[in-house]
Amino acid sequence: MIAIDVPLWAARLRALRRGRLWSRRDLEERLIEAAGENEPGLPSDAVRAWEAGERRPDAGHAELLCRVLGMDEADLFVGASSGTTLWHHVTGIPLVPGLFPEEEEERVGRAIERPARADTGTIRYFERLSGACAAPDSRPADVAAALGPVLAGVETFRRDAAPLVRRALPALATRDAELISRMEHEAGDVSGARAWSDRAIRESRESEDPLAEMFALLQRAGLVDAAGPGEVVAAAVAARARTGVPAEVERLSRRYEARAHALRGEVELCHRCLEECLEEPEEPEDPDRTGEPTGREAPVETPAELCAGCLVDLGRPGGAIAILEGEPAPAAPGYLAAYVLARTAHAYAEAHERDRAADLARRSLTLARRAGAARALRELGRVHLPPPAEARRRVLV
Numbered sequence: 001m002i003a004i005d006v007p008l009w010a011a012r013l014r015a016l017r018r019g020r021l022w023s024r025r026d027l028e029e030r031l032i033e034a035a036g037e038n039e040p041g042l043p044s045d046a047v048r049a050w051e052a053g054e055r056r057p058d059a060g061h062a063e064l065l066c067r068v069l070g071m072d073e074a075d076l077f078v079g080a081s082s083g084t085t086l087w088h089h090v091t092g093i094p095l096v097p098g099l100f101p102e103e104e105e106e107r108v109g110r111a112i113e114r115p116a117r118a119d120t121g122t123i124r125y126f127e128r129l130s131g132a133c134a135a136p137d138s139r140p141a142d143v144a145a146a147l148g149p150v151l152a153g154v155e156t157f158r159r160d161a162a163p164l165v166r167r168a169l170p171a172l173a174t175r176d177a178e179l180i181s182r183m184e185h186e187a188g189d190v191s192g193a194r195a196w197s198d199r200a201i202r203e204s205r206e207s208e209d210p211l212a213e214m215f216a217l218l219q220r221a222g223l224v225d226a227a228g229p230g231e232v233v234a235a236a237v238a239a240r241a242r243t244g245v246p247a248e249v250e251r252l253s254r255r256y257e258a259r260a261h262a263l264r265g266e267v268e269l270c271h272r273c274l275e276e277c278l279e280e281p282e283e284p285e286d287p288d289r290t291g292e293p294t295g296r297e298a299p300v301e302t303p304a305e306l307c308a309g310c311l312v313d314l315g316r317p318g319g320a321i322a323i324l325e326g327e328p329a330p331a332a333p334g335y336l337a338a339y340v341l342a343r344t345a346h347a348y349a350e351a352h353e354r355d356r357a358a359d360l361a362r363r364s365l366t367l368a369r370r371a372g373a374a375r376a377l378r379e380l381g382r383v384h385l386p387p388p389a390e391a392r393r394r395v396l397v
Contacts, residue, residue: 006051006053006089007056008085008086009076010050010051010052011086012085013050014089015089015094016095017047017051018092019088019094020096020097021135021139021143021145021146023142024051027047028047031065031068034064035064046061070097084102084105084109087112087113088109091112091149092148092152093112094129094133096129099128099129099132100125112153114160115160115161116162118157118161119164119165120165120168122161123168123169123172126150126172130147130172130179133146133147133150134147134179136333136334137334139187139335140183140184140335140373141187142372144183144184144189147176147179147180147183150176151173151176151177154172154173155169155173157169170203170209170212171203171204171207171209171212174216177196177197177203178197178216181194181195181196181197181199181220185222186372186374186375187372187374188374188375188377190225193226194223197216197223200216201213201216201220210242210244211246214239214242214245214246214249215239217239217253218235218252218253220235221235221239221256224259225378229260229261230260232259232260233257235256236257236260237253240253254277255277256306258271258273258274258277258310259306259309259313262310262311262314263313265314301336304323304326305323305327305340305343308323308347309343311323311347312346312347312350315350317346317347317349317350318351320347321344321351325344329341334371334373335371335372337367338367338371338376339375339379341360341361341364341367341376342360342376342377342380343379344360345357345358345360345361345383346382349361349383349384349385354387354388357383361380361383361385364376365380368380
């Protein structure tokens with residue numbers, strides 16, 4: 001039996017907070033906002049003390065907690081689902097409200113406790129959970145932190161689960177590791193992004209699925225500012241080295257390779273890769289194709305953004321501006337929108353359009369701070385605004 005050393009309500013509070021991808025500070029801010037001016041203030045370190053079971057919220061704070069969490073007081077402080085709460089608390093796997101029926105939560109909890117009970121339904125549970133953790137409005141660091149325990153939970157089935165379940169684990173682990181790597185990249189953890197990408201490639205090879213390995217290598221090629229141009233070229237070339245490579249993989253790998261050549265100032269190689277992309281035929285859409293639950297196939301940047309990035313790095317901002325301004329601005333996730341704004345600000349700065357560059361940089365900075373978008377902040381660090389026109393005229397005089 002699973003046992004814990006805190007009251008059940010404290011374990012439930014922690015599991016519910018983590019299931020929403022909130023830090024303790026996030027919950028505190030929501031409680032303060034919900035309290036307004038006429039309700040009880042929040043004691044210092046309150047959330048940590050509640051989750052540790054050191055003290056129970058008083059009536060006023062209990063009401064605030066239920067208001068913020070959107071649940072009845074009886075469900076938070078009494079509740080019938082003790083088993084579900086316990087296994088989420090012990091493993092750290094997020095308890096996402098309303099995502100699964102109670103009986104499914106209980107079945108997965110029993111499988112966690114005894115891996116031999118795991119079945120294909122257990123695998124589907126973790127696939128859906130991974131997709132739910134990657135919500136567009138979540139901060140990348142929070143997504144990575146939530147997915148780490150999910151992947152650790154998957155690992156518990158490696159030895160004792162039935163063969164059918166074990167055969168599905170490498171593919172699931174590959175997708176989760178790729179997603180964690182992408183989120184670490186967006187959150188600014190370069191070493192973490194590389195380490196998780198390494199794991200994704202290892203898992204894809206264990207799955208013996210050539211397509212999974214191609215996408216794992218593509219994901220590595222997308223870490224251009226973490227892996228370095230040489231590694232990006234190697235990963236991009238390896239991704240399309242097999243026979244029967246889908247045109248989507250072929251085109252995207254060449255775009256990533258072009259970006260690496262652009263960073264090294266290799267103009268001809270960059271243009272050759274981009275031209276080869278245009279020569280690849282578009283694949284007809286397969287009506288029977290189903291999307292991956294974790295969004296593995298979605299590149300970090302669109303093809304147009306990758307091409308524009310090449311032009312900025314090659315010192316040709318005019319062409320980059322034409323491409324970026326013709327693209328619809330991404331609405332979500334926030335970290336990608338912040339990066340595109342930063343990239344566009346960089347292009348305008350290189351084109352000596354100070355006012356436009358400054359406006360875009362301010363908008364990107366605001367969004368990047370809110371979204372936890374460290375990659376966008378790094379790009380903003382490359383934006384060097386030209387001096388105002390008045391200053392340039394004074395220099396000339």
